Amino acid sequence: MVSPQVATGVESSRSTDSAFVRARNGHGFSSVQAVQTLSAVSIGTQAVRALGASRRGRVAAVFNRSLYLEFDGGWCCLVGTELGAGPVNICVWLPGKLDIVTRNAPVDVVDQGFFIRNWLHVATASARVWTAPIVEWSGETLIRGLAALDPLCVDHAPSTGLSRIVWPRSSADPASFELCVAIPVVASLVGWLQRMLEHNTPNLPPGSITKLVGLGPGLTPSGDDFLVGMLAVLSLAGRFDLVAAVDQVIRPTLEEGTGPISRLHLAAALDGESSERLHLMVNALLTGDHGLLASRLVLISQVGHSSGWDSLAGAVMVLRVLARTNRSVMAVGRDAS
Amino acid sequence: MQVSRTVAALPGVEDAALMMGTPANQEILENSDLLVPDGESAGGGDLIVAIRAEDETAATAAMDQAVLLLDQPVAVRAASAAVQPRTLRSALRVEPNTNLALISVPGDFAAAEARKALRAGLHVMIFSDNVSLDDEIALKLEARQRELLVMGPDCGTAILGGTPLAFANCVPMGDIGIIGASGTGIQEVSCLIAQAGAGISHAIGVGGRDMSDEVGGISTLTSLEWLDADPKTRHIVLLSKMPSAAVIERISAELDRSRKSFTVCFLGADDLPLPANAVVARTLRAAAASASGFHEDTSGGTGLAWPLAGKRKWVRGFFSGGSLAAEAQVIFLDQGVRVASNAPIQGAHALNEVTAGHTLLDLGDDQYTRGRPHPMIDPAVRDEPLRQALGDPTVGAVLLDIVIGYGASEDPAAHVAQVLGRYGNRDPVVIASVTGTEEDPQVLSRQVSTLDSAGVWVRPSNAAAAEAALACIAA
Numbered sequence: 001m002v003s004p005q006v007a008t009g010v011e012s013s014r015s016t017d018s019a020f021v022r023a024r025n026g027h028g029f030s031s032v033q034a035v036q037t038l039s040a041v042s043i044g045t046q047a048v049r050a051l052g053a054s055r056r057g058r059v060a061a062v063f064n065r066s067l068y069l070e071f072d073g074g075w076c077c078l079v080g081t082e083l084g085a086g087p088v089n090i091c092v093w094l095p096g097k098l099d100i101v102t103r104n105a106p107v108d109v110v111d112q113g114f115f116i117r118n119w120l121h122v123a124t125a126s127a128r129v130w131t132a133p134i135v136e137w138s139g140e141t142l143i144r145g146l147a148a149l150d151p152l153c154v155d156h157a158p159s160t161g162l163s164r165i166v167w168p169r170s171s172a173d174p175a176s177f178e179l180c181v182a183i184p185v186v187a188s189l190v191g192w193l194q195r196m197l198e199h200n201t202p203n204l205p206p207g208s209i210t211k212l213v214g215l216g217p218g219l220t221p222s223g224d225d226f227l228v229g230m231l232a233v234l235s236l237a238g239r240f241d242l243v244a245a246v247d248q249v250i251r252p253t254l255e256e257g258t259g260p261i262s263r264l265h266l267a268a269a270l271d272g273e274s275s276e277r278l279h280l281m282v283n284a285l286l287t288g289d290h291g292l293l294a295s296r297l298v299l300i301s302q303v304g305h306s307s308g309w310d311s312l313a314g315a316v317m318v319l320r321v322l323a324r325t326n327r328s329v330m331a332v333g334r335d336a337s
Numbered sequence: 338m339q340v341s342r343t344v345a346a347l348p349g350v351e352d353a354a355l356m357m358g359t360p361a362n363q364e365i366l367e368n369s370d371l372l373v374p375d376g377e378s379a380g381g382g383d384l385i386v387a388i389r390a391e392d393e394t395a396a397t398a399a400m401d402q403a404v405l406l407l408d409q410p411v412a413v414r415a416a417s418a419a420v421q422p423r424t425l426r427s428a429l430r431v432e433p434n435t436n437l438a439l440i441s442v443p444g445d446f447a448a449a450e451a452r453k454a455l456r457a458g459l460h461v462m463i464f465s466d467n468v469s470l471d472d473e474i475a476l477k478l479e480a481r482q483r484e485l486l487v488m489g490p491d492c493g494t495a496i497l498g499g500t501p502l503a504f505a506n507c508v509p510m511g512d513i514g515i516i517g518a519s520g521t522g523i524q525e526v527s528c529l530i531a532q533a534g535a536g537i538s539h540a541i542g543v544g545g546r547d548m549s550d551e552v553g554g555i556s557t558l559t560s561l562e563w564l565d566a567d568p569k570t571r572h573i574v575l576l577s578k579m580p581s582a583a584v585i586e587r588i589s590a591e592l593d594r595s596r597k598s599f600t601v602c603f604l605g606a607d608d609l610p611l612p613a614n615a616v617v618a619r620t621l622r623a624a625a626a627s628a629s630g631f632h633e634d635t636s637g638g639t640g641l642a643w644p645l646a647g648k649r650k651w652v653r654g655f656f657s658g659g660s661l662a663a664e665a666q667v668i669f670l671d672q673g674v675r676v677a678s679n680a681p682i683q684g685a686h687a688l689n690e691v692t693a694g695h696t697l698l699d700l701g702d703d704q705y706t707r708g709r710p711h712p713m714i715d716p717a718v719r720d721e722p723l724r725q726a727l728g729d730p731t732v733g734a735v736l737l738d739i740v741i742g743y744g745a746s747e748d749p750a751a752h753v754a755q756v757l758g759r760y761g762n763r764d765p766v767v768i769a770s771v772t773g774t775e776e777d778p779q780v781l782s783r784q785v786s787t788l789d790s791a792g793v794w795v796r797p798s799n800a801a802a803a804e805a806a807l808a809c810i811a812a
Contacts, residue, residue: 081449093453096426177365214359214381217341221357258359259381280445291703292467295443 036120038094040113040127044087046268048129050074051114057107059116061261064097067116068261069107075264078122084299085130087273088264092122132272132279134236137286143323144288146316152297153312161222161306162186163313166320178216182223185211189230190321196242197325204245213250213266214258222310224262229314231269232278236286237322243270274311277303282315340406347402349395350388355403358383425453439502440489441465447490448472455480455487463489463544464503470551473544477555486559492542493520493744496527504713506742507776511536513628514564516557517576518545521658521701521713521740522604522621525772525799526574529625532774532797538570548580554587561588565595574600574628576621578663579683585609600627604660605667605682619671621664622800634801649733649765652676652806653726654697655719657712658772661738661799662699668803669695679704697736698722713745716752723756732765734806738799741773741784750784754791766809768794770802 053073061068066079077086080094105117112125150167157163162182188206196203215223227250234243247270254263268274277299284292300308345353354371356362358379366372371387379385386403390396429435438454440447444467451461455476463476468490480487488495494517495502499510506524508531515537517523523540530537541564543556557575564570573595575588580603592599593612600616601609602624609617618624626633652669656662659680666685669676677686680699688696698705700712700719712718719737726732739749746752750771757767769788773781785795796802 082446084446093456177368178361181361181365211361213361214357215361215365217354217356217362219357221359221362223361256360257381259357259383262357262381295445295467299443299445 035115035118036095038092038120038122040090040092040122040124041081042085042089042091042130043124043127044076044085044089044130044268045273046074046087046264046271047076047090050076050088051109051124055109057109057114059101059103059105059107062099062101062103064099065094067098067101068264069114069116070260071107071109075260077264085276087130087132087268087271089130089275090122090124090127091130130276132232132236132274132276133283135283135287137283137288139323141288142286142319145285145290145293146319146323148288148290148293149285149297149316152294156297156301157313158306158309160217161310161313162216162226163306163309165226166313166316176216178222181211181215182226185209186226186317190317193242193318193321194325196245197239197321202241202245205249207249209246210250210253210257213253214262216310218304218307218310219259220262220265220304220307221258222306224258224266225304225307225310226314226317228265228269228274229278229311229316230318231266231272231314232274232311233282233315233318233322235269235272236279236282237318240272243272246270275303277308278311278315281312282319285316285319340403343406344388344399344403347395347399349391350399351390353386353388353399353403355384355386355407357381358385425450425457429457436460437462437497439464441503444468444490448476451476451487452479455483455485458483458485460486461488462492462495462502462542463487464492465489466491470546473546474552474555477547477552481555481559486541486563487556488542489544490546492544494523494540495542496523496537496540498539501743504740504742504744505540506531506772506774507778508774509536510538512538512569512571514538514567514570514573515540515576516543516560516564516573517541518543518548518557518578518580519576519658519660521738521772522576522602522660522664524740524742525621525658525661525664526576526602526625526628528772528774529622529631529798530629533625533629533631535629538567539564545578548577548584548588550581550583554580554584557584558587558591561591561595565591565597570597572598572600572628574602574624576602576624576660577604578660579603579606589615600624604663605670605684620667620800621660622798634797648731650810651729651732652695652697652734652736652810653722653729653732653765654695654736654803654806655722655726656697656699656736656738657701657716657719657740658738658799659699659701661740661772662697664799665697665736665803668800669697669807672807674807713740713749716746716749719753720756723753727757727765727767729765734809735765735767736802736806737767737769737793738802739769739771739773739784739788741771741779741781742777745779748779748784748787750779750787750791753793754787757791757793766794767792768796768802768805768809770796770799772799 050071050073054071057069057071059067060070066077068077077088079089079091081091085091108115113123115121153167157167165186185208192205212223212227214221281296281300284296300312341355359381366387376385388396388399437460439462440450441464442450444465447463447465447468451463454461473490477487493504496505506528508527515523527537527540541560546552547556548554564573589611592615598614600618602618607617607619616627618627654665663682666676666682670684676695677688678697679688679702681687726735771784775781788795796805
């Protein structure tokens with residue numbers, strides 16, 4: 001057997017300033033203007049916090065349509081509007097790809113915005129602060145939404161990741177390692193949720209939940225995405241007590257348990273917010289709006305290779321328990337019935 | 338994950354995985370016999386490329402390939418973009434002379450894509466629905482400033498310079514321009530004009546809300562200005578349900594400034610404050626006749642009508658086109674016959690449930706299409722109500738519209754014929770019209786022939802079909 005090798009970090013292959021300057025032409029950014037300004041259309045609450053608490057930071061990771069920025073006061077993500085809003089996102093109209101920016105480029109926070117290496121100015125003055133939309137729903141509308149979703153998902157959920165936990169395929173289809181690890185964990189989580197929602201007795205989730213942290217393929221591992229979906233629904237359903245219980249068990253494991261980008265999204269979910277696409281999908285399920293489900297499922301399925309599906313699976317796991325125990329749901333005051 | 342699969346399939350490779358180096362993933366790799374000390378030292382932000390191979394040569398080749406795939410994602414994407422552009426930007430690189438973007442994405446994101454297109458200097462046709470009114474107004478104002486046109490949202494039909502877009506028919510080029518807030522309205526009028534031997538210069542859809550008070554007819558007015566300036570357009574037809582008074586006033590002022598002639602069809606309206614160069618048409622058929630000069634036969638085939646047996650006295654209409662349902666209502670009301678609809682025009686009754694009386698349903702309405710395709714794409718939407726009507730002893734006539742052309746079902750007439758196949762008798766009588774042309778993929782005459790063989794009484798226009806239904810119940 002030949003040894004596996006390790007590649008360190010998430011980075012762009014471009015690393016020199018000269019390459020960076022040459023690359024500006026042909027990427028949609030102007031080659032004649034000294035400073036390019038991008039006006040942010042929306043900014044998430046975590047991003048507001050990160051910028052408000054910092055003067056200086058760096059570009060931590062570079063992708064075509066997004067940049068992860070690390071500050072002393074936290075992280076945020078500069079994204080093209082087509083990727084949607086979110087708690088850590090600063091959405092801008094992008095004239096071209098962002099992979100011309102180099103990793104570790106300095107970021108200077110100024111009044112109502114920031115500069116990346118003195119040439120790319122992101123203005124946040126006219127950005128609306130994005131917060132997760134809340135909808136009115138009832139146990140009945142939720143049951144309708146879930147019933148309409150399953151036929152759309154059964155044949156389309158990917159074979160990788162964790163979505164097959166909630167939409168199983170043929171038993172002849174071999175399960176991946178991550179699925180084998182996750183199945184008993186999710187089973188015990190369902191039991192815990194059911195007990196919490198039926199009896200409302202405060203209790204911590206099973207310790208095995210930490211096995212989901214950092215589990216599986218992807219820049220944001222499938223297990224993390226699953227947890228994000230689960231936390232999004234608990235927040236939307238007003239069960240902040242359960243979010244706090246999950247927080248207490250998994251937060252101590254995040255630093256070592258997963259990568260910085262995934263940790264950022266998990267931390268935002270623990271604070272009650274996830275991506276706009278996930279919230280729109282969950283809201284369509286909560287309100288039983290089956291006319292919206294197909295199009296929102298398309299948007300979800302476009303997130304990463306299986307990330308969107310994994311987070312949807314986590315959300316649906318909780319929604320199914322909520323639907324079974326909707327008397328408990330009504331007690332929290334978000335129910336429209 | 339795609340890289341994992343590609344590398345694992347290489348010759349001599351026994352197993353491969355590319356995963357973030359989290360403790361959970363290290364455990365998975367260890368269980369798969371893919372973890373060695375190098376990998377154990379990885380952190381959550383590191384990517385582990387783990388390959389188990391038959392020999393070192395195969396492993397090195399696989400690792401080289403993995404690094405190549407990871408390092409050149411842009412090149413891979415660029416190659417596939419040459420076949421199928423996935424963004425507006427890449428599409429413009431492939432076709433730099435493009436001047437129009439057709440947006441068909443989920444409604445939540447349509448406004449963002451449309452705005453990008455406008456800022457790239459493109460006219461925009463928004464096929465998507467579920468775009469907010471605020472977004473529609475903002476987009477149309479921005480387009481106006483940039484001297485561009487926004488067609489839609491929810492714009493299903495256009496024919497620009499002879500090119501049909503979305504749901505449209507293959508009609509000849511000619512000197513008649515159409516501006517319509519209704520897709521099937523444009524289709525019916527353009528097809529009747531084509532059947533009369535005339536042709537279309539451009540047919541511009543503006544979206545169902547354009548002539549509302551809120552939007553103020555922004556795209557209608559822009560289209561009027563452009564068709565007025567187009568030397569190939571002699572006569573202009575304007576189609577819509579009844580707009581607001583303020584919009585009518587603006588349109589009237591625009592018509593008054595023009596030297597061209599106009600036909601204005603605000604379905605069912607006949608008393609409009611319009612200048613002398615505009616003729617008012619109450620129906621789509623009247624609009625096509627006015628524009629192309631053909632004689633409008635309003636007899637409805639009275640002499641051919643079947644006398645109905647016993648208690649069969651009601652008409653049930655099942656339409657895939659909203660404007661066709663509206664036009665049928667106009668015909669009924671003009672003959673003093675009470676009618677109800679789920680999309681009632683002025684004078685018709687609102688319908689909550691099919692019980693008794695004449696009912697004309699728009700099956701393309703949201704209540705029937707939520708979560709399923711539009712009946713023009715999937716004619717099965719009509720099956721259940723059609724079966725109920727065929728089995729109802731009080732129903733004397735069933736009215737159907739068959740809309741063909743690009744985007745529509747491959748053979749809608751065959752579908753109807755299949756449903757009717759179980760009903761051997763001719764009560765109730767089934768009456769239909771086909772909106773289409775011989776050049777359409779489904780071929781007008783083939784559709785008529787299929788319906789005819791199934792015992793359907795096919796009339797030459799939607800208005801004529803409605804008149805035939807009324808003739809039957811009067812016989």
